[in-house]
Structure formats: C-alpha cells, structure tokens
Amino acid sequence: MPVVVDTARFLADLHELRQIGTYKTGVHRPTYSKEDMDSRRWLMTKMAEIGLEPEMDGIGNVIGRHPGPGPHLLVGSHIETQNQAGWLDGALGVVAALALARSGLPVDVAAYVDEEGHFDVGFLGSRSLIGDLTEADLDKARNRTDGTPLRQALRAAGLSGEPRFRLDPTRYKGAYELHIEQGTQLEREGLRAGVVTGIVAIWQFAIRIVGQQDHAGGTTMAERKDAGLAAVRLLAAIDREFPKVCGRRSTWTTGRITLSPGAPSIIPGEANILFQFRDVEMAVLERMEECLVRLVQESNRNERTEAFLEVIDKAIPAVCDPAMMTALEAAAREHAPDAWQFMPSGAGHDSQNLARIMPAAMLFTPSIGGISHHWAEDTKEEDLALCCQILATAAERFLAG
Amino acid sequence: MPVVVDTARFLADLHELRQIGTYKTGVHRPTYSKEDMDSRRWLMTKMAEIGLEPEMDGIGNVIGRHPGPGPHLLVGSHIETQNQAGWLDGALGVVAALALARSGLPVDVAAYVDEEGHFDVGFLGSRSLIGDLTEADLDKARNRTDGTPLRQALRAAGLSGEPRFRLDPTRYKGAYELHIEQGTQLEREGLRAGVVTGIVAIWQFAIRIVGQQDHAGGTTMAERKDAGLAAVRLLAAIDREFPKVCGRRSTWTTGRITLSPGAPSIIPGEANILFQFRDVEMAVLERMEECLVRLVQESNRNERTEAFLEVIDKAIPAVCDPAMMTALEAAAREHAPDAWQFMPSGAGHDSQNLARIMPAAMLFTPSIGGISHHWAEDTKEEDLALCCQILATAAERFLAG
Structure with missing residues (x-):
C-alpha cells in the first residue's frame, strides 16, 4: 500500500x-x-x-x-x-x-x-x-x-x-x-x-575601503579621501559590469554597507561592505570573481582610498x-x-x-x-x-x- | 598699553x-x-x-x-x-x-x-x-x-x-x-x-528609500526591489551631477548609509542616507538642492523602489x-x-x-x-x-x- x-x-x-x-x-x-x-x-x-x-x-x-x-x-x-x-x-x-x-x-x-x-x-x-x-x-x-x-x-x-x-x-x-x-x-x-x-553556490566577500576621516566642511572635495564615496563608486561599477559577465540566473547582492564613524558632518574614514554572488556553474562564479577583483583594482588605481577584498566563503x-x-x-x-x-x-x-x-x-x-x-x-x-x-x-x- | x-x-x-x-x-x-x-x-x-x-x-x-x-x-x-x-x-x-x-x-x-x-x-x-x-x-x-x-x-x-x-x-x-x-x-x-x-551654511537631508526585503538567492535580479542598489545608484548620480552645479568651494558629504535589515543574504528592503552640502552663497545652495530634488525624482522614475527626501536643516x-x-x-x-x-x-x-x-x-x-x-x-x-x-x-x- x-x-x-x-x-x-x-x-x-x-x-x-x-x-x-x-x-x-x-x-x-x-x-x-x-x-x-x-x-x-x-x-x-x-x-x-x-x-x-x-x-x-x-x-x-x-x-x-x-x-x-x-x-x-x-x-x-x-x-x-x-x-x-x-x-x-x-x-x-x-x-x-x-x-x-x-x-x-x-x-x-x-x-x-x-x-x-x-x-x-x-x-x-x-x-x-x-x-x-x-x-x-x-x-x-x-x-x-x-x-x-x-x-x-x-x-x-x-x-x-x-x-x-x-x-x-x-x-x-x-x-x-x-x-x-x-x-x-x-x-x-x-x-x-x-x-x-x-x-x-554562494560566494561571499567582505570589502573594506580605507580613506581619511575628516571634517565635512573644512576639507575640499579635491582633498578628500572619502571611503564612503569610493564604496558608492565601486558598487556602481559592479552594478554596471556584472550584467556583462553573469549567467542566466546569477544573482549578486550588497547586504550591508557601514560607513565609519557614520555621522552627518564627518567624511567617512572607512567603509565596510558585505557582498555576495550566486550561480549554479563554477565557470560563471569564477568569471564574476575575476570581474570583482578587477573592479577593486580599478578602484585602487582611480581613488585616493585603498580597497581590500577578503573572501569569506566560496562554496561549490x-x-x-x-x-x-x-x-x-x-x-x-x-x-x-x-x-x-x-x-x-x-x-x-x-x-x-x-x-x-x-x-x-x-x-x-x-x-x-x-x-x-x-x-x-x-x-x-x-x-x-x-x-x-x-x-x-x-x-x-x-x-x- | x-x-x-x-x-x-x-x-x-x-x-x-x-x-x-x-x-x-x-x-x-x-x-x-x-x-x-x-x-x-x-x-x-x-x-x-x-x-x-x-x-x-x-x-x-x-x-x-x-x-x-x-x-x-x-x-x-x-x-x-x-x-x-x-x-x-x-x-x-x-x-x-x-x-x-x-x-x-x-x-x-x-x-x-x-x-x-x-x-x-x-x-x-x-x-x-x-x-x-x-x-x-x-x-x-x-x-x-x-x-x-x-x-x-x-x-x-x-x-x-x-x-x-x-x-x-x-x-x-x-x-x-x-x-x-x-x-x-x-x-x-x-x-x-x-x-x-x-x-x-549646511543643508542637511535624510533620504529614505523603500524597496522590498527578499531572499538574495530566490529573487532574480529582474524581480528585485533592492533599496540598497537604488541608494548606490542615486549617490553615484549625485557624484556625477553635483560638480556641474556646485560653487568654487562647495562640499557635499554622505555621512551615513544604513541598509535594513543589513544581513549578507537579504536584499535590503530599506536604505537610509544622511546627506549634506555646504556653501557660502544662497544661490549655489539653492542650485544644489534643485539638483538633489531632480535626482530623487529621476530615481523614482527609473527604479522599482521609492525614495523620499526629507529636509533636516537649511541654515542661512x-x-x-x-x-x-x-x-x-x-x-x-x-x-x-x-x-x-x-x-x-x-x-x-x-x-x-x-x-x-x-x-x-x-x-x-x-x-x-x-x-x-x-x-x-x-x-x-x-x-x-x-x-x-x-x-x-x-x-x-x-x-x-
């Protein structure tokens, strides 16, 4: 039965x-x-x-x-x-x-x-x-x-x-x-x-961007080392570039952005980002990681801040x-x-x-x-x-x- | 003496x-x-x-x-x-x-x-x-x-x-x-x-973006209402447009970005931004505010999220x-x-x-x-x-x- x-x-x-x-x-x-x-x-x-x-x-x-x-x-x-x-x-x-x-x-x-x-x-x-x-x-x-x-x-x-x-x-x-x-x-x-x-598989990353904490009025735009702005530019670049390398059902997500110290009149000295992407194919995962590494490198060539990419987890x-x-x-x-x-x-x-x-x-x-x-x-x-x-x-x- | x-x-x-x-x-x-x-x-x-x-x-x-x-x-x-x-x-x-x-x-x-x-x-x-x-x-x-x-x-x-x-x-x-x-x-x-x-004068604003909190794997990129991504795109637009309307010594600063709930595997349902700009000339301050209002409107036409702009303080x-x-x-x-x-x-x-x-x-x-x-x-x-x-x-x- x-x-x-x-x-x-x-x-x-x-x-x-x-x-x-x-x-x-x-x-x-x-x-x-x-x-x-x-x-x-x-x-x-x-x-x-x-x-x-x-x-x-x-x-x-x-x-x-x-x-x-x-x-x-x-x-x-x-x-x-x-x-x-x-x-x-x-x-x-x-x-x-x-x-x-x-x-x-x-x-x-x-x-x-x-x-x-x-x-x-x-x-x-x-x-x-x-x-x-x-x-x-x-x-x-x-x-x-x-x-x-x-x-x-x-x-x-x-x-x-x-x-x-x-x-x-x-x-x-x-x-x-x-x-x-x-x-x-x-x-x-x-x-x-x-x-x-x-x-x-989910590949998780922590991105840390280090700039210089400063007063938001005294420091001209040209002098700033704004970690928050560098984070925004990097995330905007990911938004632009990932659709070119992803698979049919790939997803990518920024779950958290933290600016330090996080006050209205202080230029952020540090930004921390939790970022992840997902796909069922190893080749696609590797292509997205390559793209991410390249964009972090580009950020470090273009910005007055320094970005560090840390792998949290890479599942199969x-x-x-x-x-x-x-x-x-x-x-x-x-x-x-x-x-x-x-x-x-x-x-x-x-x-x-x-x-x-x-x-x-x-x-x-x-x-x-x-x-x-x-x-x-x-x-x-x-x-x-x-x-x-x-x-x-x-x-x-x-x-x- | x-x-x-x-x-x-x-x-x-x-x-x-x-x-x-x-x-x-x-x-x-x-x-x-x-x-x-x-x-x-x-x-x-x-x-x-x-x-x-x-x-x-x-x-x-x-x-x-x-x-x-x-x-x-x-x-x-x-x-x-x-x-x-x-x-x-x-x-x-x-x-x-x-x-x-x-x-x-x-x-x-x-x-x-x-x-x-x-x-x-x-x-x-x-x-x-x-x-x-x-x-x-x-x-x-x-x-x-x-x-x-x-x-x-x-x-x-x-x-x-x-x-x-x-x-x-x-x-x-x-x-x-x-x-x-x-x-x-x-x-x-x-x-x-x-x-x-x-x-x-410092003009301070709170920008709240409301999307839909969702699982970062189950929801395709095309379906998402990602408040964090909308925030990144809006801040990237400010970064692009403000230099065109600002004065010689204007500054503008994003001091804080908060994504809710702020977890690695959750698409942010809400983003909150503290934003301010400064100038010594009233005309320049008004030009920057006009630009900000326009960019928030553009965000609301282009994105699947809704952005709200609140004035915190407008000094003279x-x-x-x-x-x-x-x-x-x-x-x-x-x-x-x-x-x-x-x-x-x-x-x-x-x-x-x-x-x-x-x-x-x-x-x-x-x-x-x-x-x-x-x-x-x-x-x-x-x-x-x-x-x-x-x-x-x-x-x-x-x-x-």
Missing part, C-alpha cells in the same frame, strides 16, 4: 512550532537564541513521540534516528531562522521529515544548525556533519551581527564539551530536503511543486542526484500532474553539503509573492500538504528502486 | 581641559555626557576664578558675564566634541575667550551647547540664545546616534526646568570666535592665521562684520605680518547664528594636516598662542573703534 502522509498532523506540527519565537506572522529564532534552543528541544520531544531516537550534538545539530533496519534516508532542513523572518523557511523541511517518519518510512529526521549563517562560517551544522569543520574553524567563528565568538555562544547554549556527530554515509541511501522556493518562478507559472536540479555548486530526482518527478506527476517543473535553486541549502558524501535532492513549494527572509513569508497550506505527500511518495519509490 | 595675553596660562588651561574625556591624543565629550557636563563645570570654576559671573542655562549653555561696564564683547565657542575627536575643536575658542577676559578686556565668555550636532536640531545652544528654538522644537529633538529624546538627555544632565538664556544684543558690540581651520588652506600656504570672511550663510574683520586684519598684520590671509569658513559655526542679532567675526588657526573630527587633530602651540594674541588685539581695537 503506497505511503500516505497524515497532512493534518503535519500542518498542526508546523503551527505548533510557529509559536516558538513568534514575530508578527513570522518567527524570530536566531541560532542559539533561547527560542532556537527551545525549538530544538521541542523537535526532540516530537521525535521521541514517534519512536525515533533523538540526540543533539556539540554544535546544536538534532538528529532523530530511525530504530529499524535500513536502507535509511536522511530527511531534514534547518530550524533556526533569519532575524524576524518567515515561519516556513527551514521549519517546513524539518516538520515534513517528521511526517515522513510518522508515516512509517525508514527516515532519520535532521535539523542542521545555522543554515542561515548567523555565524561567519556558513552551514555550521551540515558542514560539521560531513567533517568539513575543524576545531580551529570553530575557534575563529563569530556572530556576523554582534561579533559574539561561536565558542561563547555554544557555552551559553549549554553545548560546550558535547561531541559533534559525523554522518556515516553507508547508513543512508540518500538525503532529501523539502524547502520553500524563496522566489516567484512557481507562482508565476501557476505551479505547486518544483523538483530541484541543482543548488547554487551542487547537482542533485538523478535517481532521487527521477523519484521526485514520478511522485510529482502522480500527485500534481501538470502543476510542477524542474528548476535550479537560487538559494544555498544544507543539501549541497550532504551531496558531497551521499546522493541528495530537493523539492520546492511555492512562496506567496516570492517573499522570503521576512516575517510576511507564506505558502498556501494545500501546497504544503501536497509537497509533503510528493516527498513521501518519492522517498518510498527511491528506497524501493 | 596694548593688551597682552598670558599665553602660557592660556595653553595650560587648554591642556587641563584636555584631561576631561581623554581619548588617545584627543577627547570624547559628546553633548550632555558625563565628560561634557564635567567640562562645563570646569569652565564655570575657571570663570569665577577670573572674576566673571558664571551661569549655566536650561539647555547647557555656559556664560560667564563680565561684571564691569560696557560696551562688552561676547567671545566663545563650544566645549563638547564629536565622538573620539580632537582636543581643540571648540575648546580652543572657549579657552581663548577666558584668556581675553583674564587679560582685562570687557568680555563675556560663552560655551554654546551642541555646536557639533549630536542632536538632530543643530546648533542647539546658539540658536536657543538668539530665540530661534521653540519648546516644541526641543520636544521633537533626538540624538542622531542612539535616538534618545533631547528632553530625556536634559533630565539626565540635571538641566530640566532651568530657564533658557536669551542674549541681549544691546549689551554687546559684537561676537568673536577663534577656531581651528579644519582644512589645509593655511598649512599649504605656510600661513599662521586666517581672518574669516563668511561662514558656509553668514557674512562676517566688516569692522570686526578690519580689526582682525590690523591685529594679524601686527603680530603675524605676511603669515595670514582672508578666507571663507567651510564648516558651520555658532557665529553664523550670533551674526543674526549682532556683528560677528571669526579667526582661524591652522590645522596640522587638515585633520579634524578625529582624535589626531592638532595645531602647533605657537600658532595657538599667536592667534589668541591676535584675537585679543583685535578685540581691543574693535572696542576702541
């Missing part, structure tokens, strides 16, 4: 989790905050209720192991959120994994910690699970917003001294993840599910496993005929790390208005339920294949 | 004041901070020691009245500083005024509060003294950095309920102010004093009093032959407000390297002493004239 998900229970669980760290219609659960840790403990209780064996590791990953025989699937996502963000981003994939386990599938349920990158390492949990993070990496890591050292945050969360888990790839036939699209491609086409073909784009995609495709054809498509993921996900040690694939639900990383993020409940069922059917097919 | 300043005492006073709120080789005395209030009380003690009658008013202005007969001169500057800024900016003019009073001149010594504009009104003290600030203005005023209401800051400083002073223009023949240049014009010409011909440029300038010129010829010049002030000063109710004029000392609003700001002690003597001689001449 084909697997059937208890979608009412699945939606009830999602709404229960939404109560932890409520912010307007969204939630606020930054990594290792009280709300985040509460949600991890909530998850462990749920796991135990359906017969899984829950454990939290020394970096905050929660895994509920299926006690029966294999082959097993690893299914999950993340449970912390961006600041004042949506109720589904991450939570959906974790609660869907619970639903699959509850339906009887041999699924280990996982919540990978800090997919949202509150700490400057990026993908703390999934990278730790595949053995890609050394203790020295953890020693250096800091919170991007307030600079808190990761070690201090772990201590405050009660995780100091606990061992970190390492995934055993021989235990798993593959890893599935359900996630919201965080864009409008599905919605615009009137579709209800997206089978992901690959995950973009991931391709989804063909057999796992085929299982998703068949399940989508069954439950949502003519209402699904293949598509790349413009956002980074833990699955890109899992894909380095086992087969991995992802399914997307639509996002209303494409809104994401904002408390107004939402998805129709019938689409959530449909996609959870597609994922379960695909998991069953793939395990049987 | 011509007036002679005790310059050793004058320099000793300056160094004593430097001890209050020391930061590296500069000082940190933001308006109404403990350090700022300590410096005001220090000043009142000094005033009393030389026979002046010191009083502090309900907004923090300190005035030490000369007890003898008139005509009097009002001499002073400000005593609070920008954050982590220089030891002379403001303090020099206040301590020089003390030196003039000590030398026997009929001088009222003044420290006008918040010339540095920590609060979003600008020139709180001198504007209050000339009757240009209503109680309603004070009700609305907030600290530019942390948003503290002015009323709350006044309460914390123990000033609530005290009356605000109003200057009686019939008491004064004029107002003099000694200040550092905050630029490199004197230094580059090898000069030691500058007789100021006029003071620029001031011309220095001819008779007071002539007295300064004669004193400079006497004490610094061939080592002085006439020059406009690129920075705003309290004297521009005093000039609205009485004759006013200013003298500049050089600034080493032109550095200002930074703790490294400095001036040679022999130039400080020389300019204090020039000011005293000019004051004596003007009073006699």
